[in-house]
Amino acid sequence: MIPLGHFVILSMFIFCIGVFGVLTQRNAIRFLISVELILNAANINLVAFNKYYGSPDGLGQIFALFVIAIAAAASVVGLVLVIAIYRLRKSVFIDDFNLLKW
Amino acid sequence: MVKIAHWIPVFPFLAFWLNMMVGRRLGKGAGYIAVAASALSAVVSFLVFQGLFAGGTSYSLGTWITINGNPITVGIIVDSLTVMMLLVVSVVGTLIQIYSIGYMAEDPRFSRFFAYISLFMACMLGVVLADNLLLLFIFWEGVGLCSCLLVAFWYEKPAAAAAGLKAFITTRVGDTGFLIGILILLASGHSLRFADLGGLPGHDFLMTVAALLIFMGAVGKSAQFPLHVWLPDAMEGPTAVSALIHAATMVAAGVYLVARSYVLFLDHPLALQTVAVIGAISAVMAASIACKMNDIKRVLAYSTMSQLGLMMLGLGVGGYTAGTFHLMTHAFFKALLFLGAGSVIHAVHTQDIREMGGLLNKMKVTGITFIVGSLALAGIMPFAGFWSKDEIFLAISHQGNPVFFFAAALTSFLTAFYMARLIFMTFFGAYRGKHHAHESPAVMTSPLVVLAVFAAGLGFIGSPLCNGVFQHFIEKGDEVVALNYSMVIFSTVLSFSGIALAYAITIRGFALPPAVLSNISWLTRLVENKYYFDELYDFLFVQPFLRLCGAFKRFDALRVDGFVNGVAAFVGALAQVIRKAQTGLVENYLLMQAGGMLLILLTIMGKICRLF
Amino acid sequence: MTSVMTFIYPELILVTGALLVLMTGAFGLKRRTIGLIAFLTVLAAALALPGTADVHQIIFSRMLINDVLGLSMRYFILLALGLAVLMAIATSWPDDSDAGEYYFFLLIAAVSMTLAVTAGNLMVIYLTVETLSIVSYLLACFYCKDLFSTEAGLKYFLFGALSTGLMLYGISLAYGIFHSLDLSVIGGVLAAGNVNSLLLITAAVLIFAGLAFKASLVPFHMWVADVYEGAPWPVAAFFSIGPKALGFALMVRIFLSYPAFMHSGWGAVAVFLAIATMTAGNLAAFHQSSVKRVLAFSSVAQAGYIFAGMATGSLGLKAAFFYIVIYAFMNMGAFASAAFLSTGRSTLESFQGLSRRSPSGALIFSIFLLSLAGLPPLAGFLAKFFVVWTALETRHFVLAGAVMANSVIAFFYYLKIIKAMYFDQPSTTEPLSAINIPLTGKLLLVICLLMVIYLGIHPQPVMNILLSVFK
Amino acid sequence: MSEFAFYFIASCLCITAVLSVTVKDVFHSSVWLALSLLFVACLYFYLDAGFLGVIQVLVYVGGIMTLFVFAIMLTSKIGDHSIRQVNHQFWGGLMVAIALFIVLVQVVGGNPLARLHAAGSSTDLKTLGTSLVTTYALPFEYISLLLLAALVGAIVLGKVKK
């Protein structure tokens, strides 16, 4: 069996890609894509730990299940927000939205 | 009987408040109130004088304040010196106030004038009666204030206002020394009572310093070198004020102070020596300046300074009696001279003697009394000044310092010269003025007459002819003063030669050869410019002070306040930076968040191991 | 002994109420009526709160725990919610639709928070916090026709997505460390020691980032001003109290309850963060021209003071939570009065000369501001007083000095508002209409005012509760 | 064999994830994301979490990705290639991400759990189902509330008001 560490490092890589995306994307939808990567990174962790520790009640998997649900909810809300602001401003670029500053 | 002495200053003080509050409604009554008050003081003074023969005393009215457990009493001292001064002040004061009723009759602030005069009388009598230095200091400042207010009485004139300021501040410099002197005594745990000043234990040098500092107060008040600059300017005040304050009483208070704390000076010869030196310098210097003055009042002012110097010299060489005697006689004849000058000014509306002349015919009473006063001042036998000056000469010769003797002799000669010059230019020769001159009213001339009588006759009480009544009274000594004929002849010759020189120059038009004149022109310039003291002080003190004030003001606004505002501005600028960090762009926020978190992570980890 | 069901009665009531307002909203009831229903729901939930705490009770397999902290925080959250509902009722909205949804979100947020503070499991904490966040995004952009409101919602979402993502990742690592997410198990493992500290620190920092985002600590505070400014007034007011208190409560729940969770290196960092937070908040508020923004930054600064109390360790918890309680009243009061008194974008100019148009309004607003600034004898002073006290008592001299220095700076911008109201003349010459505050608004203001004054003079009731919470 | 499978999936996942945040076209990027999510599902299968893998495919690829595509469609004209897709802090973001990765790897590298080889017993579907309605009943119920809130929110924001 491959060591657990490899899973964790993989998850960390995905997590960092997500963080990188969050920090550098100006398109709100791509931002959301990056967020999904972060959530999936966490899920990889959870499932891997669950597997390696052999948790009796499957906590890791259940948590991952909940995270998927939350990701769905968050994406819905996020996308609706994007669409709502797109209707008003005709833009989905984050750095266009700086009416509120200073 | 003497325990009524403390009432003496009360009358003028009440008169002050009365005149201050309702004076304007009283009209001439203001003057009468003031005169009545000081007359009452004079009467009580006489009663005290009578009571004194039963023995002098000092008594306390209660504790004024307790300083570090050292009670300062409101103490009254009644001894011969006090009584002498009381009489001089109250009598001369009363006469001058009578004169003032006439002299100030036209003034719109008539009542205010008498209010100030009354306050002055109260304070001056307080100075005389005080039995300790602090109490004396309090009244001392009071007379200084009145002097200032009265000098600046015609405050519309810029010169008068400036003179008032100058008088107060200059004397205040001396008083600061006085105050520090008192502080030294207090801090050394000594009593401030005059009676306890003799044989003070403690550090000899410190006590000498204390004595010198107290003398500094006297120097300021008595317009002695180097704090004399205010006195000539003080002549901007009404002439009656000059007579009362700047001739007879207040300026003499300095001499009185030295006499009063004489034991302290006797214990510390260096201090006494300083008194003599300062006195000698003042006497000669002032007399020399007086020779070149053309303002009648300024001549008299310098003369006053010179005579006060002579008194100081007398005290300084150990002539306690001589000094006080001259103080008394001088008060009368100098008051007379000032009042006479006032009468003349009243008549010719100028103070410049070059615009006078031949006034003797037009103003008989004034002229004669003025001449009497002048003779007394010049020290002509048998007028009062002669006897008292003679005493000083004797004291100096007794002490034996030839420099002092020379100074006194020179002063005497110059005194005779400038007084004669004044007389000749004012009362003899042809009238050079434009204004029609006339004799002053009786209310002004009668005090002149009374004073002239004193000026002529008062000397006898201290002369060997009367067995030295005065000396016995003051010193309680048995020493019989014999008439020293050589001294009499010497001083008379000195005086007459001065008069003769004045006669030659003013009447006969005698002049030194131009070559000689040009050789001594620096001297005349020096004397004419009063030895450049005003300029010197302006350069040394006034201008630096003003510059310092300006510098402080700028420093305050630019540096101190600038620092404060700078701090505020710095916070403001910092706030602006922090505010601008809030760019409104979420990506910046996110970077900050992620980066910040990373930093926190690294910081905490850095505590355990070094990652990089 | 409360049964498991009675324990979550308040949440059940809140959920029922939430569904009720959603439906009544759909039936087109008046906004005020719906608000009243929401308010009554909150009241009922508060009444249904269990009276006693029992740490050993097992509720939903230890998903929840019944302790004093949770109990008192539930009270606090319901209080904050009640005030927020009152304020929402008193606020005039641009249109009458969606009222049901508004209160629905508010009540859902309340459920999330009450569950979060009683949670005994990191997973539940994540779920509730995430739910609260999602509902908060929706509340922030509730004026979905408004440029500012939508922008605020989006910004909140973008910022929050990363924050909760970080937190989730931290929790996943914690799961890897402890093999469990049950806090009592975690506590046991920590007590046993031999936990690799580097990974633990990483997990802790990531979780902390999520909580600090809620509590608006530097550097997780950047969203605050923009979101508050754009969000509707009552929403901003609610954000400044409820989620913030939740953030702090969860910090206590996770980190301070199990001190081993935090490495000793945390101490200095926490002090630094506290100082940075109050300084950043205060300085950023310094030059603001919008009162709403000033209040937003002020709430950041206040978070700094609160965190200063927590940074001094368990001794400071009493001070910090005393501060939170006081802060709830004065900040709600300040937001509410600013909301009622201002017009439009609530610029400083719109407050000029207010003392003449609405003397009592200006006075009350001033009192709230001064209390926020910490002027005795108002409650805000005592709050700061205790924070500084504990800082000094635990020898955190720099922290104490920083709190005091900051309160000086803070006075500047609070006074600037007061200055505008009292010193300045109205900038417009046209006659301004008199200001009408609805009855519920007055009620809200009076409650907050009385509490600010009363707790400043007589803080014993709150202090006694806190003494029992943090023994 | 199984090692190879893991590394294959992992590298595919990494590549698709990187592509999803780097390609220019937003539509392409969503496709790459969908692919990477599929690879995550593969990982789940690899880890004996078949149920989760199915859910991943259903919910993510089937549901969420559809949403994304819809959103991209709705916000038209944003897929233009001429528009910059990264913001001004590209390098800053990159450095933070790299630094974060280095730190994380160091952290996990030093940890004993990284060297854990023996896998425990896998959780079967029945256990999962049971604990979902027993131990984790509360969060399970609670998720429904969350979904409801999101639904309502979507309706509130999404409906076009007159």
Add this chain to the structure above:
Amino acid sequence: MPSILTLIIFLPLVGALAIAFIPSGREKAIRLTAFAFNAAVLALAGIIVGRFDRSVPGIQFLEHHLWIPQAGIHYTVGIDGISLGLVFLTALLGVIAGLASNGIKTRVKEYFLFYQILMTGMLGTFLALDLVVFYIFWETVLIPMFFLIGIWGGPRREYAAWKFFFYTLAGSVVMLLAILAIFIFIKPHTFNMIALKQLAPQLTGNIQNILFLMFFFAFAIKIPVFPFHTWLPDAHVEAPTPVSVLLAGVLLKMGTYGLLRVCVPYFPLAMQTFAWSLGFLGVINLIYGACAAFAQTDFKKMIAYSSVSHMGFVLLGVAAMNSAGLNGSLLEMFNHGIITGAMFLLVGVIYDRAHTRELSAFGGLSTSMPRYAFFLTFMALASLGLPGLSGFVGEFLSIVGVFSTLPALAVFSAIGLIAVVALFLIVIKKVLWGRAKEGVIWPDMTGIEIAAVLPLVVITLAVGFYPEVILKFQKTAIDILVNFI
């Protein structure tokens, strides 16, 4: 039944409440109410002075309640010889400045509201005997003052109000830190100012020094001591007349009172360590203040800077730390309140007529306004320390006190006095003397203006003539203080 001290502290606050309920249109009623409350406060102060037992050492009329038990804060008020004079001064100036408030024509209701709160703050500061309560009252003063300067002040009122507020706030936050630190360091923990007299000196070495410096910083700003004085000229100049009176008359005393109440008894060792520095600052204050005043062209600013100068004497007296010095500084506090209060009233009188304070605009007022001339001369003379008026006694005692411990400083301060003299003479000269400006005829002082100044004149004269009037009240308290050192 609350004690008389509680009554006097909170009576003005009741007054504020009463005023709050009068409609703002009825200005006359508001003025009357305010006056009635101020007069009642003065009457109470009179009763306190009358019932004050001079022979009893220590605190009288003590009132002590537990306030916040969790924090050990008590509501403790009491009065002794140190605070008695200041309380009376506050009550008196409260009435007088209230009279002078007739010149306030706008927003009268708010004005008196703040005025009354200010009164409570000031009285409370002098009467509080628990450090926290002391601090609370100390801070209470700030806000009303901020408003009073900022709303009713001169052209640069806002700048002045800000400056005043932040300067003093900066000081008081440091004081709060010090108060808490003292509580924490001392065992048993207490805020009680009476108990601390025994306990605080037990602090050793650097702790005592640092705490002393922290307290001193707060007080120094309030006094104000160079270089923390620059708020004073601005605040005094811009504040309306009655507020200037209270600022100079009472607020500055809060700082010096703090020195006597806190610094001297609590930190005797630190006082000894810093005595020279304190005295040195005093001399700098004295000379710097006088010189800076001398260069001013604004009448009010001149008087304001002269306050800086006078506070130098207070500082000197405290630095002396002996009976004379402390007596002197306490007396000087009282006197300065009376004299400078009157000076500001008089500046206000002329400002009301001339609407300018530039000295160059005045001159020759002695002729047209003889009564004004009398009062101004009188007060200027009292200010410059003319013997026979009250100013002298305090200054003299301070200098005497300092001479026996720090003679060099005393000499410098005596020399500095010359500058003070010159300063006030210049005031007299420029305002009263000289020729009146063309066409400038201002009416003389009105009855109400005289009524405001007259009591101050009487007190100045009385204290100058017989300083025991005041000294006998403070003697016991000062003796205790001296024994302490």
